[in-house]
Amino acid sequence: MKIICAILLQLNLFSTGINKFIRDFRSQPGHEALNISVSIRSLGSGQQVYDHFSEMNLPPASTLKLITTATAFEYLSGKYRFETMIYSNGRVVNGKVQGDILLEGIGDPTFGSPRFKNNPFEQILQTLKDNEIHTIEGNLKVLNNDASTFPPGWLAGDIGNYYGAFSSNFNFNENLYTVYFNGGAKEGDPAGIASISPYDESWKIRNEVKTGEAGSGDQVNILNLPFSNDIQMVGTVPLNARNFAVKGAIPNVNKIFTDSLYTFLTRNGITIGKKLFPENLQNEELGSVISPDISEIARETNYKSVNIFADGLANFMWTPGNKSYDEFLKEFWKEKGIDLGSHRFLDGSGLSPLNTVSCRSMTALLARMKNNTGFIAGIPVAGRDGTVAGLGKNTGGRISAKSGSITGTRNYAGYFTSAAGKKYAFSIFVNGFNDDQSREVRTFFDEFFTKMVALKE
Incomplete structure (x- = not known):
């Protein structure tokens, strides 16, 4: 007691x-x-x-x-891990895929994230090598990613920013891109875009970002509706900033991924012909990319x-x-x-x-x-x-x-x-x-x- x-x-x-x-x-x-x-x-x-x-x-x-x-x-x-499947759409004959290479995701949000060491490009390249593939006569494609689950209740002003990147069946690089700004010499000057990575030429960017106070940090807001390539950038970056990084949400993840993968594979000895093939050829499983647990x-x-x-x-x-x-x-x-x-x-x-x-x-x-x-x-x-x-x-x-x-x-x-x-x-x-x-x-x-x-x- x-x-x-x-x-x-x-x-x-x-x-x-x-x-x-x-x-x-x-x-x-x-x-x-x-x-x-x-x-x-x-x-x-x-x-x-x-x-x-x-x-x-x-x-x-x-x-x-x-x-x-x-x-x-x-x-x-x-211990659960996500698995993103790699298929050939068409037969593989003498190291050539007579069709396309297909990737099918089940929702792995970490695929291609730089926070983890498992680089999917390297895993895809190794899968092709393991299958003795040196040529893809068709294209690189992502399957079943035409319907994303967009969370209700999000504010429109959040959606285009890095923290408003939403997940789908297939994700890449946390669905982010980075804009590098150069601030002006005085407050109120326009802030120019030095570069964007990754980038797609179909994006229609309207840059209205200005120069703010020295040390003011990232005050940029990126505005675009889901799946829209019309992107507006407003706000400020610091005075005299150089290559000041601001992150936005990729509106067209499939294309950004396949373009980036094309560049990586061709640089590593894989020939990609980009010929058009029917989509209903017989799929053959080649391998997969496994996520962290x-x-x-x-x-x-x-x-x-x-x-x-x-x-x-x-x-x-x-x-x-x-x-x-x-x-x-x-x-x-x-x-x-x-x-x-x-x-x-x-x-x-x-x-x-x-x-x-x-x-x-x-x-x-x-x-x-x-x-x-x-x-x-x-x-x-x-x-x-x-x-x-x-x-x-x-x-x-x-x-x-x-x-x-x-x-x-x-x-x-x-x-x-x-x-x-x-x-x-x-x-x-x-x-x-x-x-x-x-x-x-x-x-x-x-x-x-x-x-x-x-x-x-």
Whole structure:
């Protein structure tokens, strides 16, 4: 009984201190309208040990990637790998393909990503060599990539930018291209385009980017609708910048890929005739390109907050049809004892501001994943790794957290080990602040993390 009373006393003291900290923060001018939601859950008991409006439905931003990657571990397993098939459309005779080379994807979002070492061009070349192919009389083609699953609820201004690149059955280079700008000699001068890579001549680019202040960073917004080659670029790059890199979303992935592959193969001794052949010739399987496993993909997704990886995982697990992704996710986790029924899930990345989840549900799901070491190992350590490297530097590496940020919202969720050695899941969302308050909100999180790991239950 004395031990139980001591634990309750510690929890009461902790709650009182955190409540005062939050109350003092919200009492500052302009903070009274902020929404702050917190859940801390013991991994030992599974119970919430601290709750501050934890049932509130708020946009999760990129903390939603924790739910997506957790689902991938449970639905696919950490060892699952995507396979992109390589076929010949036509017979192979004396080293010549009497037809086309076909690639068929099943949704691998990492195909051609520079974040991984498995270069698909080299794997395709090796497959051709293994089959003693030196000539392709036809063309290079991608199969079954004419219907992409575009997440509902995304803002039109996000779609043309790198973080708005959406996944399909076949993806390449994270579906990104890079524009290199040269800033002008004075503010307001036009910023010229030095180069674009990869590039397609069918793109109709209207460059309205200007020169901003020195050190102002990437303030460019790229606008184009899905699958449209009409691209508008607005905003600013820094004063006197040279080859300043800005990333956009490729609107025609198939062509960019096949053009790039053509260049690579011809440089490596493969002759490609580009003759026209019927599409219904007999396909012969030549080989495949294998992706990294889910553990590697999830780690990169959560460390670097890669939207296309998260949305690619979500789209692959959910087959469009009678059910929405929202329905799929809720039904899947309900069978595992996690009720997500009151929330809304429109994508896997958290880019849509219309997604909602509560801190209470987030920690319940994280507690459910407490024994999945691969999942937990893929979450960055505060003060050290990924997008949380600059936060919580005074917490001694005790916090593993995924960050999430969209306009007016900053969130964190993950796990921590207290000063007493106990393990917890946590989630904290702050919503409704403006740009001028961003620094104050960041300071709030730094102080909150320090207080959180001091829990002495």
